[in-house]
Amino acid sequence: MMRAFVRTSAVLAIFALGLSALWGCGEDENKTSSQRSQARGSGVSFSIVSGSENEALEPIIRDFAQKEGVALDIKYMGSIDMTLALSEQGNKIPYDAVWPANSIWITLGDQQNVVKHVESIMRSPVILGVRKSIAERLGWIDSKDIAISDILAATRAGKLRFAMTSATQSNSGASAYLGFLHALAGAPDVLLMEHLDDPEVQEKVRALLSMVNRSSGSSGWLEEMVTENYDRFQAMFNYEALIIEANRKLTANGQEPLYAVYPIDGVMIADSPLGYVDKGDPKKAEFFQKLQAHLLSKDVQNRILRQGRRTGLVGMNPDIADKNVFNPDWGIDVARIISPVPTPAEPVIRKALDLYQVALRKPSCTAYVVDVSGSMNGQGIEDLKAAMTTLLDPVQARRFMLQPSPKDIHMIIPFNSAPLNGVRAVGNSEEVMHQLLAYVLQLNPGGGTNIYSAAARAVETMGEIENIEDYFPAVILMTDGKSSGDISELKEKLARLPLGSDIPIYSITFGDADESQLKEISAITVGRVFSGKNLVQAFRKAKGYN
Amino acid sequence: MKKFIGPLILLLVAAGFGLFKWLGGESVVQPPAQEPKKQVTVSAFVGGEKMEFLNNPEVRRILRERYGVVLDAAKAGSIEMVTTLPTSGKDALWPSNQIAAEFFRNGGGQILADENIFNSPIVLYSYDIVTDALIDRGIVEKRGPSYYIVDLPKLIQMIEAGESWSDIGLNQLYGKINIQSTDPTRSNSGNIFAGLLANMFNNGTVVTSDTLESVLPKVVHYFRMRGYMERSSSDIFKNFITTGVGAKPIILGYENQLVEFALENEDFIDYLREKIRILYPIPTIWSSHPVIALTSKGKRLIEGLKDDEIQRIAWEQHGFRSGLIGVQNDPGVLKVAGIPKEITAVIPMPDAAVMERIFEALQE
Numbered sequence: 001m002m003r004a005f006v007r008t009s010a011v012l013a014i015f016a017l018g019l020s021a022l023w024g025c026g027e028d029e030n031k032t033s034s035q036r037s038q039a040r041g042s043g044v045s046f047s048i049v050s051g052s053e054n055e056a057l058e059p060i061i062r063d064f065a066q067k068e069g070v071a072l073d074i075k076y077m078g079s080i081d082m083t084l085a086l087s088e089q090g091n092k093i094p095y096d097a098v099w100p101a102n103s104i105w106i107t108l109g110d111q112q113n114v115v116k117h118v119e120s121i122m123r124s125p126v127i128l129g130v131r132k133s134i135a136e137r138l139g140w141i142d143s144k145d146i147a148i149s150d151i152l153a154a155t156r157a158g159k160l161r162f163a164m165t166s167a168t169q170s171n172s173g174a175s176a177y178l179g180f181l182h183a184l185a186g187a188p189d190v191l192l193m194e195h196l197d198d199p200e201v202q203e204k205v206r207a208l209l210s211m212v213n214r215s216s217g218s219s220g221w222l223e224e225m226v227t228e229n230y231d232r233f234q235a236m237f238n239y240e241a242l243i244i245e246a247n248r249k250l251t252a253n254g255q256e257p258l259y260a261v262y263p264i265d266g267v268m269i270a271d272s273p274l275g276y277v278d279k280g281d282p283k284k285a286e287f288f289q290k291l292q293a294h295l296l297s298k299d300v301q302n303r304i305l306r307q308g309r310r311t312g313l314v315g316m317n318p319d320i321a322d323k324n325v326f327n328p329d330w331g332i333d334v335a336r337i338i339s340p341v342p343t344p345a346e347p348v349i350r351k352a353l354d355l356y357q358v359a360l361r362k363p364s365c366t367a368y369v370v371d372v373s374g375s376m377n378g379q380g381i382e383d384l385k386a387a388m389t390t391l392l393d394p395v396q397a398r399r400f401m402l403q404p405s406p407k408d409i410h411m412i413i414p415f416n417s418a419p420l421n422g423v424r425a426v427g428n429s430e431e432v433m434h435q436l437l438a439y440v441l442q443l444n445p446g447g448g449t450n451i452y453s454a455a456a457r458a459v460e461t462m463g464e465i466e467n468i469e470d471y472f473p474a475v476i477l478m479t480d481g482k483s484s485g486d487i488s489e490l491k492e493k494l495a496r497l498p499l500g501s502d503i504p505i506y507s508i509t510f511g512d513a514d515e516s517q518l519k520e521i522s523a524i525t526v527g528r529v530f531s532g533k534n535l536v537q538a539f540r541k542a543k544g545y546n
Numbered sequence: 547m548k549k550f551i552g553p554l555i556l557l558l559v560a561a562g563f564g565l566f567k568w569l570g571g572e573s574v575v576q577p578p579a580q581e582p583k584k585q586v587t588v589s590a591f592v593g594g595e596k597m598e599f600l601n602n603p604e605v606r607r608i609l610r611e612r613y614g615v616v617l618d619a620a621k622a623g624s625i626e627m628v629t630t631l632p633t634s635g636k637d638a639l640w641p642s643n644q645i646a647a648e649f650f651r652n653g654g655g656q657i658l659a660d661e662n663i664f665n666s667p668i669v670l671y672s673y674d675i676v677t678d679a680l681i682d683r684g685i686v687e688k689r690g691p692s693y694y695i696v697d698l699p700k701l702i703q704m705i706e707a708g709e710s711w712s713d714i715g716l717n718q719l720y721g722k723i724n725i726q727s728t729d730p731t732r733s734n735s736g737n738i739f740a741g742l743l744a745n746m747f748n749n750g751t752v753v754t755s756d757t758l759e760s761v762l763p764k765v766v767h768y769f770r771m772r773g774y775m776e777r778s779s780s781d782i783f784k785n786f787i788t789t790g791v792g793a794k795p796i797i798l799g800y801e802n803q804l805v806e807f808a809l810e811n812e813d814f815i816d817y818l819r820e821k822i823r824i825l826y827p828i829p830t831i832w833s834s835h836p837v838i839a840l841t842s843k844g845k846r847l848i849e850g851l852k853d854d855e856i857q858r859i860a861w862e863q864h865g866f867r868s869g870l871i872g873v874q875n876d877p878g879v880l881k882v883a884g885i886p887k888e889i890t891a892v893i894p895m896p897d898a899a900v901m902e903r904i905f906e907a908l909q910e
Binding site for chain 2 (some may be wrong): 123190313
């Protein structure tokens with residue numbers, strides 16, 4: 001008997017290691033909430049790592065911490081990054097509580113059993129929000145039985161494109177993707193390895209994913225991007241809660257709402273589990289228990305409900321839901337019984353994510369536009385090389401679920417006062433990746449800084465690629481100084497492209513970079529600026545959006 | 547004359563014991579062992595499903611005042627506590643599985659005493675609409691206030707045949723008919739369910755080493771088709787309530803879970819009575835709760851837990867039926883509906899060697 005069970009723990013240990021290898025170390029500095037709640041002298045500090053979808057609830061937690069005199073830190077991180085942090089660091093993770101979007105990420109990561117007192121705070125299904133006029137055209141208004149295959153058919157007929165987050169970086173993307181797999185495998189009892197190996201299933205899922213017109217590393221940012229640039233988007237997969245948030249903004253601006261479609265065979269429910277990581281401090285434990293009880297109290301549950309999350313103890317049917325929030329005109333349907341896709345076994349989930357990254361997602365076309373001006377000399381160039389190694393070394397890239405696919409296009413365009421020659425390669429073979437890495441490692445800093453001409457060169461080169469619409473194009477622009485030149489050259493090149501500003505420029509600030517210059521570039525390309533205080537993490541993060 | 551003294555003393559002791567029993571659980575009564583007890587801390591691994599009960603202040607008070615027992619309980623899985631967890635320094639183990647003691651002995655563990663304290667049958671939890679559909683199909687029958695699964699093999703056959711909820715008239719539910727349980731390799735309730743399924747596949751008789759090989763592939767296949775399974779009975783029960791009939795039409799659980807939940811959430815009693823159904827398989831399997839004493843302090847815990855008042859609290863507030871012979875439990879005192887006075891149709895778990903083989907096969 002003993003032997004059998006000893007073997008179990010060996011298997012568990014191996015599984016934990018496998019997971020670490022898959023997702024690597026979870027040090028991340030995505031987005032730390034800058035203000036700290038002022039402690040009134042209790043001396044207790046408490047940190048929570050949470051999915052970005054909970055950002056709207058931050059004031060509730062902050063108010064409570066302030067009342068309790070606890071100095072609070074909230075950091076936002078993708079659910080999958082949290083899994084990786086737990087599996088790698090156990091109770092050494094630098095947080096006192098974890099709040100991912102779905103319990104499966106705690107289960108996958110918490111091999112050392114360090115997360116305690118887990119309670120679901122609220123629920124939200126991952127659904128498709130479609131511009132109402134398009135939903136009308138597709139005959140989807142009040143239709144109760146839209147299947148994933150109907151969505152696939154609409155995209156194939158050229159009637160629909162949608163945005164979603166990356167399945168390997170964010171829970172909402174993973175949920176939507178697992179829903180696609182389940183439905184397009186013919187809605188079996190549960191998704192199994194053999195379904196993942198089935199070429200027919202792969203082909204259908206690949207076809208659906210090819211209709212994604214924008215990816216993102218975070219659900220919260222996806223919602224912001226869609227609402228702020230609504231003329232560019234038709235639909236997005238996201239939490240029902242964030243579809244509601246988007247609609248409140250859109251209707252306030254007099255724009256048409258997104259119409260909620262609950263695919264009958266492809267919905268997963270996020271259950272937002274809040275759990276405690278015990279490090280032996282009774283004061284923290286006490287605060288956690290109070291905070292959790294507060295969040296689950298009737299008043300606060302009602303407050304959270306008013307923000308579009310499904311709360312309350314029983315069922316998924318919030319009878320008391322405010323019709324202005326859970327608005328039937330937006331397709332939000334609280335009376336509907338939601339039958340989510342059965343969650344596959346852990347090895348199937350891991351393999352499915354791997355398959356997404358290397359075979360099924362739309363391929364990326366990434367231009368790394370990197371500053372090699374004189375000021376990068378010393379630590380700067382070393383950090384840049386380390387960051388690029390994380391993405392180009394196949395083993396390291398895989399740890400972060402950022403490994404390239406055979407179809408990915410990579411460009412590296414170093415610049416100083418002008419773009420330098422650069423390199424371009426296709427694929428994920430060891431040879432290709434080594435050549436790219438070797439190129440990066442021989443870079444030498446010198447000269448001035450002009451981000452505009454280099455970014456323009458990247459955009460122009462991408463425009464020359466055949467069938468660029470079959471790729472997720474992105475420019476990852478890193479700079480450490482104030483740029484000479486001006487934005488007009490870039491604007492001109494963007495305007496000349498057939499797909500115009502559909503190439504996002506994700507910028508990374510380093511050293512003395514002028515954030516306002518980068519923000520301007522982000523604004524015209526619907527990109528995002530990442531802090532490069534830690535370059536490795538910043539590159540990883542930016543690549544996660546592509 | 548001399549040879550009568552022994553039995554006489556026994557009689558006197560028995561009479562004395564009876565007197566205490568007769569006086570009942572009043573706090574004026576001294577603990578059974580005559581002299582006031584010095585307080586000892588008893589360190590134990592306990593299955594998670596009993597933590598609420600052990601955190602009950604009344605239970606702690608009685609253990610402390612009458613038996614001098616201050617319990618230091620660490621939550622642990624029923625299987626791991628008798629196998630992989632280090633038990634040095636522990637006075638007792640309190641799993642929720644009758645074959646746990648056998649597992650422990652087989653692994654070379656030394657046991658001072660073991661005694662069953664509670665029983666709780668394995669049940670299915672479901673919703674009104676699902677139960678009604680199962681009644682129409684002749685799978686469930688209502689007898690008095692309680693619902694019984696009279697044809698579990700038929701339900702399992704439907705699951706294996708890949709029938710959908712709409713096939714039994716439940717068009718509101720999408721997907722295949724399914725009973726969700728916890729992971730049988732990590733959680734006790736799932737493990738017991740694996741035993742029950744094995745017996746069922748063996749035409750309703752207890753599986754032995756001789757008959758196991760013919761049913762084992764079916765058990766393995768059943769669990770393989772379930773995908774991800776929760777690791778704790780309390781998690782699956784909470785998810786059953788919060789995510790609703792669409793996500794969890796039928797789950798496996800312990801009888802006492804609904805009793806405890808109802809007491810903690812009195813606002814929802816009406817909802818529970820109206821929507822939630824507790825279904826008793828015929829036959830079911832007991833989840834037994836034997837205390838395995840490793841030291842004399844552990845034996846004292848056994849004595850304490852047999853206290854009449856503790857046994858009463860366990861039933862009325864936590865839904866554990868007494869594991870002691872001759873103790874009756876009256877469902878009239880409970881807030882939830884549908885709990886029968888007695889569980890009559892019970893089949894034993896397969897023995898430890900068979901369960902070990904099932905466990906190994908499920909891990910592969």
